Amino acid sequence: MNHLYTWAGILVIVITSVTGDVLLSHAMKSVGDVGERYRRTGLVPVIGRILGNPYFVLGIVAMAAAFFSLLFALSWGDVSLVAPASASLTFVGNAVAARMFLHERVDRRRWMAAGLVACGVALLAG
């Protein structure tokens, strides 16, 4: 039963952090290159533009949800399972979501990269 709780927790972490990453990435793409904007308008308008973006705010909410679900999952399961499992599944989940929702061209090179990093993270934290 506890095992089921742990994996359900990991699933919630992966879904919320992938949602957060995709929303934040979408927000920053619509803001545009911040370095270029900073040179043209200065710091305050750039920050205002980022904070005023609804996708950015939603992304932060999703990231906060991911953080708190990590805390809960850690109280149910071992850190040596929860941390690497959620981190490496998030890498693969992000590749799928970026292709579906952000229309990034995830070619073979990027699938390989996501897969290798996911395996590496699982080994490193295990």
Place this chain on the structure above:
Amino acid sequence: MTFQKYLVLVGVALFASAGDSLLSRGMKDIGGVSLHNLSALIAAVRNPWVVLGILFLIAFFAAYMSALSWADLTYVLPATSIGYVVLALIAKFVLHEQVTMLRWVGILLISAGVSFVAGGPALTTRPADPAVEDEALQAVHARSHS
């Protein structure tokens, strides 16, 4: 990709691993926090290691957002995972922790993944062009004022 953009990616990787290490060092002073003694968290934010760690994580977030403004998510995430490797090397050579064979294999896989993605293009979608957009905005303003 300019030199400055590579610096931002290095910043994402280094600030994240430095921030996590500092938080971890600070929380060792605090001890276990559970839902029953949340007051320990107040002690945590007074700990200098934790404060420094939070500052580094804020710097990480700024660098991460900057990177996402000009590069794909599927580029930024693998490219900055080199931070895990840096963290393991710090653990080995600064903190003198034991790095097992399995972890060295993990480091090798991550490095391979990073080199795969770093050789390709950073952006495969069309970004918002600030100049074009601002000209459009100015045109709208000009029209509304006339």
